Amino acid sequence: MTETIVITSHLADSLVDRLCDAWPGEVVYEADLVPQPRFAGDWAGRRPELDPEGQERWRKVLSRAGITLGFDWMEPEQTLQNSPALRWIQATYVGVAGMVGRLDLDDSDVVITTAAGVHAIPLAEFALAGALHFLRDLPALRARQTAHRWQRYQARTLAGRAVTVIGLGEIGRRTATGFAALGARVTGLGRPGGSRPDLPGVEIGDTGVLGKIIPRTDVLVLATPITSETAGMITGELIRSLPDGAIVINVGRGQVLDQSALEEVLINGLPGGGRLGGAALDVTDPEPLPDDSPLWDRDDVLISAHSASVVASEKSTLIDLFIDNLGRWRDGMPLRNVYHRDLGY
Numbered sequence: 001m002t003e004t005i006v007i008t009s010h011l012a013d014s015l016v017d018r019l020c021d022a023w024p025g026e027v028v029y030e031a032d033l034v035p036q037p038r039f040a041g042d043w044a045g046r047r048p049e050l051d052p053e054g055q056e057r058w059r060k061v062l063s064r065a066g067i068t069l070g071f072d073w074m075e076p077e078q079t080l081q082n083s084p085a086l087r088w089i090q091a092t093y094v095g096v097a098g099m100v101g102r103l104d105l106d107d108s109d110v111v112i113t114t115a116a117g118v119h120a121i122p123l124a125e126f127a128l129a130g131a132l133h134f135l136r137d138l139p140a141l142r143a144r145q146t147a148h149r150w151q152r153y154q155a156r157t158l159a160g161r162a163v164t165v166i167g168l169g170e171i172g173r174r175t176a177t178g179f180a181a182l183g184a185r186v187t188g189l190g191r192p193g194g195s196r197p198d199l200p201g202v203e204i205g206d207t208g209v210l211g212k213i214i215p216r217t218d219v220l221v222l223a224t225p226i227t228s229e230t231a232g233m234i235t236g237e238l239i240r241s242l243p244d245g246a247i248v249i250n251v252g253r254g255q256v257l258d259q260s261a262l263e264e265v266l267i268n269g270l271p272g273g274g275r276l277g278g279a280a281l282d283v284t285d286p287e288p289l290p291d292d293s294p295l296w297d298r299d300d301v302l303i304s305a306h307s308a309s310v311v312a313s314e315k316s317t318l319i320d321l322f323i324d325n326l327g328r329w330r331d332g333m334p335l336r337n338v339y340h341r342d343l344g345y
Helices: 013-022 051-065 074-082 099-100 119-137 138-145 170-179 205-215 236-240 261-270 315-332
Strands: 006-009 066-067 086-088 112-113 163-164 185-190 202-206 219-222 247-250 278-281 302-303
Touching: 006 013, 006 074, 013 315, 051 074, 066 236, 066 315, 086 315, 119 138, 119 170, 119 219, 119 247, 119 278, 119 302, 163 205, 170 185, 170 202, 170 219, 185 205, 202 205, 205 236, 236 261
Parallel strands: 006 066, 066 086, 086 112, 163 185, 163 219, 185 202, 219 247, 247 278, 278 302
Antiparallel strands: none
16 A cells, blocks of 8 residues: 655645655645745745635545645644544654644654754754854944944954754754864763764763863753753753853754743853853744843844744755655655654654
């Protein structure tokens, strides 16, 4: 039996054609029944306002699904009921733990694969950009330009700085090697007992040494998913132990760090009298960041609204991953990026 693939998000015709060419079975894409994108890399989009007839059409489409590209946008909590033949979901993002729990898929036999790796390069680029933004003092540079003031100045360099990257998935590995390539002294930390990749120029350890390494960290990059082990991992005590001028970058999940403590240190300074050099936050807790958050109005904070991973080529890259996995599925080979329910990623 060759499962029917149902596409649950907007996809360009050329990408749909690639899926049809790669899969011997049926590929169903009903463009008028899925959310419409706000920009090229938008998977979530604007939800269509379907009348009862349209809603029933969408449920009938879902009833045929053996494989879906993305989660159902309309009635996700009814996934198992609306798609009784469903065997596999290829997610369009990485952090699926919350959705899996919400949909009661933890105890199901449905295989879930994530988009791990698809966002690695854009997020590594954002982490590097965030560090250089503050190290090279770009906010002050822009202010002097706006004031038409020609003034020589002195900034810091990334080369030689101590960079700690927490999380050794594809995003963390790309980020760590990127910093190392620019001459930083990089340490990558994964979970205790996890894999220890061999990365050029990167010293590998585990998060059991956070209390020792963070006080010596010039740039702290969080690239870890949210799990029971990582939630609240970067405590207020650890944030307050950072050295003068340190930069915090979060491309993982907002709940990994104590955001209230980060705000307090940014506003009032470090206990020893120093100050953080800045914070580049792709993610916050909560999201969206409330309008009255003090983070919005600070020159030493860069906020990217959980969009640092979004690039125009994202959907094409994910289709590459999906097609590779379809070949593996068809041939009975292990899939890439299988979500491990026991680990939460």
